[in-house]
Amino acid sequence: xxxxxxxxxxxxxxxxxxxxxxxxxxxxxxxxxxxxxxxxxxxxxxxxxxxxxxxxxxxxxxxxxxxxxxxxxxxxxxxxxxxxxxxxxxxxxxxxxxxxxxxxxxxxxxxxxxxxxxxxxxxxxxxxxxxxxxxxxxxxxxxxxxxxxxxxxxxxxxxxxxxxxxxxxxxxxxxxxxxxxxxxxxxxxxxxxxxxxxxxxxxxxxxxxxxxxxxxxxxxxxxxxxxxxxxxxxxxxxxxxxxxxxxxxxxxxxxxxxxxxxxxxxxxxxxxxxxxxxxxxxxxxxxxxxxxxxxxxxxxxxxxxxxxxxxxxxxxxxxxxxxxxxxxxxxxxxxxxxxxxxxxxxxxxxxxxxxxxxxxxxxxxxxxxxxxxxxxxxxxxxxxxxxxxxxxxxxxxxxxxxxxxxxxxxxxxxxxxxxxxxxxxxxxxxxxxxxxxxxxxxxxxxxxxxxxxxxxxxxxxxxxxxxxxxxxxxxxxxxxxxxxxxxxxxxxxxxxxxxxxxxxxxxxxxxxxxxxxxxxxxxxxxxxxxxxxxxxxxxxxxxxxxx
Amino acid sequence: xxxxxxxxxxxxxxxxxxxxxxxxxxxxxxxxxxxxxxxxxxxxxxxxxxxxxxxxxxxxxxxxxxxxxxxxxxxxxxxxxxxxxxxxxxxxxxxxxxxxxxxxxxxxxxxxxxxxxxxxxxxxxxxxxxxxxxxxxxxxxxxxxxxxxxxxxxxxxxxxxxxxxxxxxxxxxxxxxxxxxxxxxxxxxxxxxxxxxxxxxxxxxxxxxxxxxxxxxxxxxxxxxxxxxxxxxxxxxxxxxxxxxxxxxxxxxxxxxxxxxxxxxxxxxxxxxxxxxxxxxxxxxxxxxxxxxxxxxxx
Numbered sequence: 001x002x003x004x005x006x007x008x009x010x011x012x013x014x015x016x017x018x019x020x021x022x023x024x025x026x027x028x029x030x031x032x033x034x035x036x037x038x039x040x041x042x043x044x045x046x047x048x049x050x051x052x053x054x055x056x057x058x059x060x061x062x063x064x065x066x067x068x069x070x071x072x073x074x075x076x077x078x079x080x081x082x083x084x085x086x087x088x089x090x091x092x093x094x095x096x097x098x099x100x101x102x103x104x105x106x107x108x109x110x111x112x113x114x115x116x117x118x119x120x121x122x123x124x125x126x127x128x129x130x131x132x133x134x135x136x137x138x139x140x141x142x143x144x145x146x147x148x149x150x151x152x153x154x155x156x157x158x159x160x161x162x163x164x165x166x167x168x169x170x171x172x173x174x175x176x177x178x179x180x181x182x183x184x185x186x187x188x189x190x191x192x193x194x195x196x197x198x199x200x201x202x203x204x205x206x207x208x209x210x211x212x213x214x215x216x217x218x219x220x221x222x223x224x225x226x227x228x229x230x231x232x233x234x235x236x237x238x239x240x241x242x243x244x245x246x247x248x249x250x251x252x253x254x255x256x257x258x259x260x261x262x263x264x265x266x267x268x269x270x271x272x273x274x275x276x277x278x279x280x281x282x283x284x285x286x287x288x289x290x291x292x293x294x295x296x297x298x299x300x301x302x303x304x305x306x307x308x309x310x311x312x313x314x315x316x317x318x319x320x321x322x323x324x325x326x327x328x329x330x331x332x333x334x335x336x337x338x339x340x341x342x343x344x345x346x347x348x349x350x351x352x353x354x355x356x357x358x359x360x361x362x363x364x365x366x367x368x369x370x371x372x373x374x375x376x377x378x379x380x381x382x383x384x385x386x387x388x389x390x391x392x393x394x395x396x397x398x399x400x401x402x403x404x405x406x407x408x409x410x411x412x413x414x415x416x417x418x419x420x421x422x423x424x425x426x427x428x429x430x431x432x433x434x435x436x437x438x439x440x441x442x443x444x445x446x447x448x449x450x451x452x453x454x455x456x457x458x459x460x461x462x463x464x465x466x467x468x469x470x471x472x473x474x475x476x477x478x479x480x481x482x483x484x485x486x487x488x489x490x491x492x493x494x495x496x497x498x499x500x501x502x503x504x505x506x507x508x509x510x511x512x513x514x515x516x517x518x519x520x521x522x523x524x525x526x527x528x529x530x531x532x533x534x535x536x537x538x539x540x541x542x543x544x545x546x547x
Numbered sequence: 548x549x550x551x552x553x554x555x556x557x558x559x560x561x562x563x564x565x566x567x568x569x570x571x572x573x574x575x576x577x578x579x580x581x582x583x584x585x586x587x588x589x590x591x592x593x594x595x596x597x598x599x600x601x602x603x604x605x606x607x608x609x610x611x612x613x614x615x616x617x618x619x620x621x622x623x624x625x626x627x628x629x630x631x632x633x634x635x636x637x638x639x640x641x642x643x644x645x646x647x648x649x650x651x652x653x654x655x656x657x658x659x660x661x662x663x664x665x666x667x668x669x670x671x672x673x674x675x676x677x678x679x680x681x682x683x684x685x686x687x688x689x690x691x692x693x694x695x696x697x698x699x700x701x702x703x704x705x706x707x708x709x710x711x712x713x714x715x716x717x718x719x720x721x722x723x724x725x726x727x728x729x730x731x732x733x734x735x736x737x738x739x740x741x742x743x744x745x746x747x748x749x750x751x752x753x754x755x756x757x758x759x760x761x762x763x764x765x766x767x768x769x770x771x772x773x774x775x776x777x778x779x780x781x782x783x784x785x786x787x788x789x790x791x792x793x794x795x796x797x798x799x800x801x802x803x804x805x806x807x808x809x810x811x812x813x814x815x816x817x818x819x820x821x822x823x824x825x826x827x828x829x830x831x832x833x834x835x836x837x838x839x840x841x842x843x844x845x846x
Contacts, residue, residue, distance in 0.1 A: 170660040178654050197655040201623045271588050271619050323687055326646040329562050330684050359684055 004028045004047040005539075006038065011518055013059040015488050015503035025058065027510040030539035035504045052541075053533075057518045059484065060503050061233025061511030061535055062454040065402045065491035066381055066444035069215035069237040069263065072223030074123050074448050077207065078109045080151060081124035085451050088222035090229060090544060099133055102151075106143045113147070120144065121207030122151040124448070125160065128414060129467075135160045136184075137191025150206025154410075156449065157307050159193045161202055166191065168205040214241055220253045220263070227261040229544045230453045231513030233537045234492065234501050238348070238381065238446075239298050240265035242284060247294075254291040260535060260542045262291045262509075264495055266298035266348055269328070274335040278343050285345075290538065293497070297340060297347045298381075300327045302356035305384060305419050306411050310353030312385065318421035324353060334363045337378070341371035346496065347378050348402075354385035361393050368397060377440070379494045384428050385420065391430070391437040400494045403429040405443035405461035405483075406450040408473075412466035426473040431461045435482060442491035443483065455519065458483035459528035480524050510539040552663035553630050555639040555656045556742055556808075559649030560670030561679060561689050565702040566642050569670060569734025569741070571595045573640065574613050576738050581612040583629040583636035587644040588617050622652070623659055630661055638665075638742050646688055650695030666808030668741050669696035669726070670734070673715055674706045680722075693723040697809030698741070698789060704730035727789040727809035729760075729830060737761050737828075743808060744792040744826055761789075763828035764836040766843040771796040774803040777825075777846040778812035786842070787833035793825035794818075 005027045012022040014035050026033035026041040034041055041047070072088065079085060079093040080102050086092045096102050102125065110120055120143070127134060140149045140162035148165035152158075166172040166189055174187035180198035184190045193199050203209065215223060215237070227235055240246065242265060254263050267281050277297065285295025302324050303309020308317055309324040316323055328336075333349070340347045351357040360380055368376070379400040380386070384407060386394075394401060407415070407429060415425040427433075434441045443461050445452050459465075461483045466472050478486075492502030501509050516531040534543040560566055570584055571594065586593050594607055594615050601608040607615040612634065618625035622641070629639055639662070643649050649667040657664045669692050672679065680686050693699060699719055704712055712730060719728050729736060740761060774797045781788050791807035794817045804817035805825055827839055 171658060176658070178658060180654075181658070196620075197622075197651060198658060200621060201655075201658055271617075273588070325648075326685065326688055329645045331562050332645075355684070 001045065002029050004033060004044055005050050006041050006047045007050050007053050007058070008038070009053040009058045010055050011057050012504060013057065013484070013518075013520060014505060015060050015485065016505040019505070022504070025504055025510075025512070027539045030510055032504060032506055032508050032510050034506050053514060056533055057515040058504070058512045059515065059519065060488040060513065061501065061537060062231045062487045062513050063234040063442075063491035063495070063497070063502055064232050064444060064447070064452060064454060064487075065236055065442040065494050066238050066404075067235055067447040067452055068239060069220055069223045069265075071226065071448035071452060072221070073215045073219030075222055076218070078106055078120065078122040079124060080105060080122045081154060082126050082129035083451075085124075086226075086229060088225035088229075090547065097130070099130060099135060099139065102135060103139055103143055106140070106149065110144050110147070116146045118147055119165075119205065119207040120147055120149045122149070124154045125151045126154040134190070134192055137161065137163050137166065137189065140191060148205045150202065150208060152208065154449070155304065155307055157195060157304070159199045159202065159206070159208070161191050161193060161206055163191070165202055165206045169202040171202065214246060217249050217253055220250060221259075224260045225547045226452050228535050228542045228547060229532060230455070231515065231532045231535060232261060232452065232454060233511035233513070233535050234262045234264065234497065236495070237263055237265035239268045239300070241271070242267045242294070247284065247287065250292055251287070251289065255289060258540075259291055260537050260540070262293060262501070262537070264293045264296070264497075266296045267294075269297055269299045269336060274332065274339050277336065278339045278345055281345050282343055293495070295345065296495070297336065297345060298350070299333060299336060299347055300350040301333065301360060302326060302351060302353050305352050306414060308419070310385075311355040311359075312353040312420070313355045313358065317419060319418050323355075330359055330363065333359065334367060337363055337367040338370060341367055341373045341376060344373065346376065348381050348494075349378070350381045352382045352384050354387065354390065357383050357386045357390055361390060361397065361399070364397055364399065374398070377494060377496060382446075385424060386430065387427065388430070388433050388437070391433050391439050395437050395439050400440040400442070401434050402442040402444050402491070402494055403431055403434065403461070404446060405429055405431065405457050406445050408460050408464045409467055410450050412464075412472045413468050413470070416466070416472060427476060428473065429461075430473075430476045431478045431482075431486070432476040435478060440490065440493050441486055442494050443486045444491070453528070454487035455530055455532070456528040458487050458519075459524070461486065462524045462527060480520060480527065483527075484519060510536055512536040550635075552661055553636065553639055554663045554665040554743065555626070555641060555653070556665045557641045557643055557649040557652045557656070557667045558670065558741075559643040559647060559652075559667060559692055559696070560645070561672065561685065561692065562645035563675070564670035564672040565734045566670050567593050569700070569702070569731075569736070570640065570642055571598065572734045572736070573738055573741065574598055574609055574611070577611050577613055578738065579611070580637045580738075580742075581634065583632070583639045584613065584615040585618045585622070585625050585629070585639060585641045586615060587642065587647070588619060593642070622655060626656070626659060626662060640742070646685070648688075648691050648695070663806075663813070665743060665806065666697040666811045667695065668698045668700060669693055670700045670702050671719070673701040673703045673712070673730070676715065677718060690722065693719070693726070696723055696726045697811040699723055699726040699728050700734075700736060701728060701730045702734055703732065705732045725810040727829070729789060739828055740789045743790050743806065744828075760831060761828055762831040762834040762836065763826060764839055765793070766795075766825040766827060766839060767823060768795065768843040768846065771798045771800075772843060772846040773798050774805055774814045777843060778805045778807055778814050780842060780846070781827065781839070782807045782810050782812040784842070786827070786835045786839050787829040788827045788839070789829045791825055791827040794821035794823050795825055796823055
């Protein structure tokens, strides 16, 4: 008979309503044999008692329902964000608070590189927090004039580069006439490149070579380390291109005996006609393994709210900006929904603005009439501006939602002042309304847009605190228990994985987050600060300290 | 990259306007030009089967030395790949996605060395356009596409009566006043109007246009002219010119190459030995050849 290990813990939060709390959990073959008391679990026969978690809190391994594995790759670049952030090796990089500090950190990194022509890429700059002071080409030249330098903004939509990078891309000239390329008084570009169309010609010269949402091999391994450090055992890669090469790389890396998470890549919708897209995803589904779950589609309907590219209904943007952009035509969305429902393939749709959400709802209704499919769980991702009526319609159609709870902290003040104004900022990411309406709900980080960390995300939904410390939309706050549900079973439900993961109960995968403090006992404001010891994934123990 | 910059035309318009049909028409009537067609993605195969010579992963070889390639998210890389082909294509045509803004794509092309942004041609589904333009979801996207078009093709014009077509033409004149407007049926429009004149401008106009819709004239002003001023006035004035291309002597000395596509114009230095002559073509109706001659002589 296969070996059984029984772990004792200070407390086990199971998320199993029949038995919410336990002291011991028995694991066999990487799965949960049962949770309860030692006496109860002993009845299964021979076992080894493992006491290493005796003063730890176990909860179900957390499920991040919207992230991008590219975060793993980005950490090889210079971190220039405003907030402190932990890298895959556990080092916490302090946030940079001034342009001078940005340049200082770049100089330190520059001094480490021997090849004088190697690019120097940085990431996560956010001028919103630096009084909107922009980094200039000349400032970056002071770091190096021989190697190309490029700094990606936190939004992912702006890149600042130095003169060398502009030269390599053939853009160091006067007479350019493009709204995405501001010019200095000398007629030359300032080095700021706004929008993907002007970033792509320069990106490869500054180390942003890849299709941005894809990770590479080392990036995927590093991403796994971040999962361990944040208590995550199942994680999505929400806009993967899934070329043959990247699928085989992901199969190889996640298949390594020590890979600590189950990765769930959703196939990005572009590049194939809807019919071929659905057929391809059905094919991919058949290649799934225990740590790589394939077979879902991601569609992007609109852009982002802080980038003013999300599609809003009346009255539009608070600052009067023109309405955003569609990244899918309504007819294409409809075709994808029809074919996917017919084939039994799940679709997650990125809708930031409420008009995009409306389109997705309007489109799914008729598609479901044509192809009735119970339990389809089509999920709206972000869905930041949905109002109560939209949540009611989502409920009627059997849709799920994954709300962007981290936005309250990172951009809540901007939404209030600038993008959508006080009223709609207050209802953004309306977790309370979603739950009260009965829409199955998850909450997410969208890492690398904001840092991976479901306990932080739960804190965001519970407190709705902005970076300036205001509570924005107190009526939409949810309880700690609800937030913990959202980052475990809630997210698992949106992936049709709630039968396998998300709670600690018999038959499920032995996935635990190992915490130093009890999230149900600490002050809600302290939820984000609970130290994570590591994880257990598929019965394998991963200590953050040993990575 | 060698030689003259490679001209790039963006063909846009909302879904169902007939972009793919028109691209096939261009390939079928390329008349010896090697066209490289870039499509956003290979959806339903974008090329008529009888035109295909060979099919690769993301490249289709087409009769007459043309190719079709999908570019996904990296237009720059695809353009550079086209420019490096041997033999090099004569003209790149980008068929943009239904929700893309063609003017924005052309601006991107303008950033890449070795290419000449030639213009944007936006197809409109003539019978549907007015209704689509007020659609709460896509109406503003369609208006944005039209507002920076250089040339608007009122496609499927045969499905409209004469009065309806006139009304649509007036509405477009108001909505997209900058654009040259051409009616078309199943995307069948003279290639000179869409892509400009061929490598040898004088030859291409010699036989006139089989298509009775168009008229053309060659301007050969007796004295050197202010090329920029002339190009601007041809592009923006009421002469009914859809396209113009050719070499003229400039008042500042030297020879200039002039390109006009709808309201868009460009003047670049040309070789001294180029044979002077500026070919202008436009819809027969509204084409004012004598005014153009007078304009050139006074420019």
